[in-house]
Amino acid sequence: MKSARSFTGVLATAAVLFLSAMPFQAQDSTQKLLEQLSNAPGPSGAEEPVRALMVAHMKPLADELQYDGMGSVIARQGSAGPRVMIDAHMDELCGMIRRITPNGFLTMQMLGGWLDQALVDQRWIILGSKGPVQAVTGIRDTHVIPPAERTQVFPRDSLYLDVGAKDAAEVKAMGIEPGDPVVPDSPFTVFNGTKNYLGKAWDDRLGCALLIEVMARMARQPHPNRIYYAATTQEEIGLRGAITATQIVHPDIAIAIEGGVAGDTFPGHPEETQAVLGAGPALFLYDSMALPNRKFVTLVKQTAAANNLPLQLDLVTGYGEDTAAIQESNGGVPTVNLVAPVRYTHAHNGILNRHDFDQLVDLVVALVSRLDQNTVENVKNFAP
Numbered sequence: 001m002k003s004a005r006s007f008t009g010v011l012a013t014a015a016v017l018f019l020s021a022m023p024f025q026a027q028d029s030t031q032k033l034l035e036q037l038s039n040a041p042g043p044s045g046a047e048e049p050v051r052a053l054m055v056a057h058m059k060p061l062a063d064e065l066q067y068d069g070m071g072s073v074i075a076r077q078g079s080a081g082p083r084v085m086i087d088a089h090m091d092e093l094c095g096m097i098r099r100i101t102p103n104g105f106l107t108m109q110m111l112g113g114w115l116d117q118a119l120v121d122q123r124w125i126i127l128g129s130k131g132p133v134q135a136v137t138g139i140r141d142t143h144v145i146p147p148a149e150r151t152q153v154f155p156r157d158s159l160y161l162d163v164g165a166k167d168a169a170e171v172k173a174m175g176i177e178p179g180d181p182v183v184p185d186s187p188f189t190v191f192n193g194t195k196n197y198l199g200k201a202w203d204d205r206l207g208c209a210l211l212i213e214v215m216a217r218m219a220r221q222p223h224p225n226r227i228y229y230a231a232t233t234q235e236e237i238g239l240r241g242a243i244t245a246t247q248i249v250h251p252d253i254a255i256a257i258e259g260g261v262a263g264d265t266f267p268g269h270p271e272e273t274q275a276v277l278g279a280g281p282a283l284f285l286y287d288s289m290a291l292p293n294r295k296f297v298t299l300v301k302q303t304a305a306a307n308n309l310p311l312q313l314d315l316v317t318g319y320g321e322d323t324a325a326i327q328e329s330n331g332g333v334p335t336v337n338l339v340a341p342v343r344y345t346h347a348h349n350g351i352l353n354r355h356d357f358d359q360l361v362d363l364v365v366a367l368v369s370r371l372d373q374n375t376v377e378n379v380k381n382f383a384p
């Protein structure tokens with residue numbers, strides 16, 4: 001008993017030392033906004049908690065707020081001039097309850113681009129009719145598993161959620177039924193006192209936070225445009241909210257904001273993506289679904305240089321984002337996709353760098369401030 005008590009004492013002392021060694025972090029309003037948005041559940045098609053946050057922040061800054069029929073929120077500033085759309089999506093990688101087994105386990109339909117190896121042994125939150133329910137994806141036990149299976153990736157359809165229930169009746173009593181959304185359980189953390197934030201759904205809550213920060217900045221400055229800030233739904237399952245949001249906005253020009261893919265981790269895959277965490281905002285020159293407008297690209301480069309902002313150029317081998325839908329609307333729309341690079345986008349634990357976010361906000365404010373009727377017409381003009 002004595003040794004157990006002293007061991008506990010050592011642990012407590014270590015905890016105090018550890019906490020006092022952590023640099024003090026005053027929580028500013030931007031950090032609070034990013035934390036709120038990262039922690040909020042926003043599964044595709046059930047984005048209500050994120051939408052409520054967006055509306056609460058956007059309403060006081062908007063001349064008008066409207067919705068499309070898919071749940072996207074569209075805030076407008078300005079009543080004349082070209083229609084400038086700034087887009088970010090509210091939904092995140094998620095799942096949906098498919099089936100409750102008689103012995104009280106649940107199977108899950110995945111939504112969005114998951115890796116099978118990201119799914120096992122994770123904590124999740126099921127958004128049931130009686131409120132959130134904690135769940136864990138079960139894992140085979142290493143004590144009994146055959147040696148050949150120890151290095152294997154378990155396919156998603158072999159996985160199940162465990163909510164601690166003894167049978168199907170107990171699951172149903174928790175308020176869970178087929179179709180209920182499931183999101184990662186992964187609370188926001190300032191990463192060891194660095195400028196990096198650890199959390200889920202930076203793709204694309206950093207874009208949602210940017211919409212609000214840019215709205216606040218543009219509300220204080222005159223501009224000759226109608227700026228539409230569109231927080232869209234269901235991007236992760238096919239850019240669906242962006243398609244319908246453009247039918248409301250009819251944009252002349254558009255900027256999408258995304259979580260980019262940092263390619264700076266061990267061992268590195270420079271041909272897949274070139275962005276580096278902490279090296280500033282990045283511009284997509286290529287992804288598998290969209291090419292940016294070349295004159296708009298030049299304008300972004302000039303704007304970054306004129307404002308002494310770093311700009312990374314990124315060609316991403318996969319990926320698809322809202323500009324693919326926006327540029328094919330309204331007779332063809334010049335678009336660019338601007339990102340803050342994120343490590344581990346479609347997973348429980350992503351890393352966003354705060355400097356990258358702040359400089360992305362500065363870049364978008366500077367870019368929108370350069371737009372007017374002439375500039376937009378020039379970007380859209382393809383006459384030889």
Ligand SMILES: [Zn+2]
Pocket residue numbers: 089203204235258259321
């Ligand atoms: Zn995204």
